[in-house]
Amino acid sequence: MSTPGNITPAQAGFDFAAWFKDFFGIKFDKLLGSLGDTLYMLGWGLIIGAAVGFLLALVLVMCRRGGLWQNRVAYGIVNVYVNIVRSMPFIITLVFVFPLTKVIVGKTYGSTAMLVPLVIYISPYLARLMENSLLEVSPGIIEAAQAMGATTWQIIARFMLPEALSSMVLALTTGTVGLLGATAMAGYVGGGGVGDLALTYGYQRYNLPLLILTIVILVVFVQLLQLLGNRVSARLRSHR
Amino acid sequence: MIHVEHAVKTFAGGQQAVHALRDVSLHVAQGDIYGIVGFSGAGKSTLLRLVNGLEKPDSGTVTVAGQELGKLNKRELLKLRRKIGMVFQQFNLLEGKTVFHNVALPLELAGMKKEEIRKRVREVLAFVELEEKQDAYVSQLSGGQKQRVGIARALATSPDILLCDEATSALDPQTTEAILRLLQKVNREMGVTILLITHQMQVIQMICNKVAVMEEGKVVEEGSVLEVFGTPRAEVTRRFVRTVINDRIPEKFLAVVRAEQRNQQVELLKFIGDQVQEPLIAQLCRTEGLEVNILGATIQEMQGSVMSVFILQLIGEEALVAAAEKKIDAAGALRERLVWDA
Numbered sequence: 334m335s336t337p338g339n340i341t342p343a344q345a346g347f348d349f350a351a352w353f354k355d356f357f358g359i360k361f362d363k364l365l366g367s368l369g370d371t372l373y374m375l376g377w378g379l380i381i382g383a384a385v386g387f388l389l390a391l392v393l394v395m396c397r398r399g400g401l402w403q404n405r406v407a408y409g410i411v412n413v414y415v416n417i418v419r420s421m422p423f424i425i426t427l428v429f430v431f432p433l434t435k436v437i438v439g440k441t442y443g444s445t446a447m448l449v450p451l452v453i454y455i456s457p458y459l460a461r462l463m464e465n466s467l468l469e470v471s472p473g474i475i476e477a478a479q480a481m482g483a484t485t486w487q488i489i490a491r492f493m494l495p496e497a498l499s500s501m502v503l504a505l506t507t508g509t510v511g512l513l514g515a516t517a518m519a520g521y522v523g524g525g526g527v528g529d530l531a532l533t534y535g536y537q538r539y540n541l542p543l544l545i546l547t548i549v550i551l552v553v554f555v556q557l558l559q560l561l562g563n564r565v566s567a568r569l570r571s572h573r
Numbered sequence: 574m575i576h577v578e579h580a581v582k583t584f585a586g587g588q589q590a591v592h593a594l595r596d597v598s599l600h601v602a603q604g605d606i607y608g609i610v611g612f613s614g615a616g617k618s619t620l621l622r623l624v625n626g627l628e629k630p631d632s633g634t635v636t637v638a639g640q641e642l643g644k645l646n647k648r649e650l651l652k653l654r655r656k657i658g659m660v661f662q663q664f665n666l667l668e669g670k671t672v673f674h675n676v677a678l679p680l681e682l683a684g685m686k687k688e689e690i691r692k693r694v695r696e697v698l699a700f701v702e703l704e705e706k707q708d709a710y711v712s713q714l715s716g717g718q719k720q721r722v723g724i725a726r727a728l729a730t731s732p733d734i735l736l737c738d739e740a741t742s743a744l745d746p747q748t749t750e751a752i753l754r755l756l757q758k759v760n761r762e763m764g765v766t767i768l769l770i771t772h773q774m775q776v777i778q779m780i781c782n783k784v785a786v787m788e789e790g791k792v793v794e795e796g797s798v799l800e801v802f803g804t805p806r807a808e809v810t811r812r813f814v815r816t817v818i819n820d821r822i823p824e825k826f827l828a829v830v831r832a833e834q835r836n837q838q839v840e841l842l843k844f845i846g847d848q849v850q851e852p853l854i855a856q857l858c859r860t861e862g863l864e865v866n867i868l869g870a871t872i873q874e875m876q877g878s879v880m881s882v883f884i885l886q887l888i889g890e891e892a893l894v895a896a897a898e899k900k901i902d903a904a905g906a907l908r909e910r911l912v913w914d915a
Binding site: 480 | 665
């Protein structure tokens with residue numbers, strides 16, 4: 334009973350959006366939005382977390398005994414801080430830092446607010462991983478750098494970083510996978526994202542297809558991430 | 574060029590302190606190839622690192638090119654280090670980078686312009702005969718080539734002094750010789766003063782003009798290479814010299830010596846260069862009643878000179894042997910009696 338110029342979706346062929354809503358119980362746009370939230374938290378969490386983590390790692394490497402800035406106090410403080418944060422489960426950290434989140438972001442929900450606990454959680458983890466990478470740099474290389482009159486910053490930027498880069502990329506990859514797990518929890522508490530989707534819409538509504546879809550998405554994502562990390566690392570290492 | 578005065582350095586160890594240097598003094602003149610030899614743990618590595626300030630003495634002074642290191646501030650020290658090249662046993666190159674990148678690094682650190690860096694890198698690579706490897710990655714090179722890159726890197730900033738930390742200890746004998754020849758070329762053609770540490774006496778013999786022997790944090794003997802090889806005094810020096818010059822009765826001839834019933838002496842003779850003009854051994858042989866038996870003879874080249882070493886068995890009456898010894902001493906040969914177990 335259709336009139337010309339008024340074509341129903343069914344007549345236009347396969348309607349993906351309708352099928353998706355029907356099969357998974359949510360709109361496709363909702364999934365895209367959740368993916369966006371996850372990538373937002375993951376991306377910024379990684380960038381800020383890696384920056385903070387690198388600074389912590391630098392203190393751990395440079396201030397340790399025999400380091401170029403040997404300083405027991407600075408090393409001790411950072412070392413203990415890293416251990417404390419790393420021994421706390423993320424869900425505890427998350428609620429524990431709510432007051433801080435409130436001060437920094439102004440609210441305790443939403444993807445941006447979740448960046449505060451995510452960075453606090455992931456930076457010590459990345460710091461440990463990067464510390465190990467930096468410690469792998471042969472002391473001989475550093476001695477050679479000193480002997481040619483390099484300043485401490487030149488030693489870090491021109492010798493330690495390039496030498497540790499390949500190993501640090503792998504460390505970052507490992508850290509990113511850990512961060513992804515944390516974003517799921519953060520999302521559930523109030524940040525949105527794929528994890529939130531799986532728990533709220535998939536688990537609590539007994540929506541098995543959606544639950545499975547989110548798992549598949551996460552598995553594929555982690556696989557791709559690891560592949561990328563391995564590739565980049567191998568490329569950086571290819572000439573050794 | 575380099576003056577170390579009464580340097581003392583102690584490292585705090587776990588159970589007990591390690592006395593790396595106990596009142597060590599060292600004087601290296603411009604143009605020297607000065608070798609420090611010692612077993613591992615003798616303190617030579619610490620002594621070498623005093624010269625570019627990688628180690629600081631607990632007491633004593635280090636003066637390099639007229640500048641006392643202890644009085645320099647950080648910036649002045651970094652500046653001085655650019656005038657002191659250093660070469661390492663394990664090369665310490667950036668393995669994942671190209672030869673060019675490695676040699677250019679010290680120049681970049683010094684803030685040289687790109688164009689000039691390119692030119693200078695090419696120059697030093699030509700000097701070490703690795704021009705064609707400029708774009709190769711260090712990991713693709715052989716040990717000898719890596720050390721050439723290490724030397725090129727050390728020479729890039731046109732240093733006045735080159736410090737070599739067991740530069741040839743990781744290399745096979747042939748490559749060792751090639752690298753030593755290269756160091757000699759650096760010394761002769763660029764006028765670079767070289768201070769090297771090694772546990773191989775062959776290295777000292779081949780290129781050094783002066784040598785210091787270290788043991789337990791002390792310099793136990795020093796002097797020109799010919800002096801030290803000719804008349805080693807300390808036991809440790811004798812052990813080192815023995816690795817190059819045999820100063821014992823050859824095993825095979827011990828039986829001959831033991832079986833001899835007549836009065837005898839076994840003498841080690843060293844002739845340096847042409848300082849002994851007369852045909853000494855021929856004259857000894859012509860001595861009535863004296864039997865001369867040559868148990869061993871070698872020739873060593875060192876410091877542009879030649880050292881001939883003989884082990885002679887002198888058989889005859891006591892007075893005749895004593896006269897022969899006198900004659901040897903008078904002729905100017907270095908002589909010492911060798912002992913053996915009966």
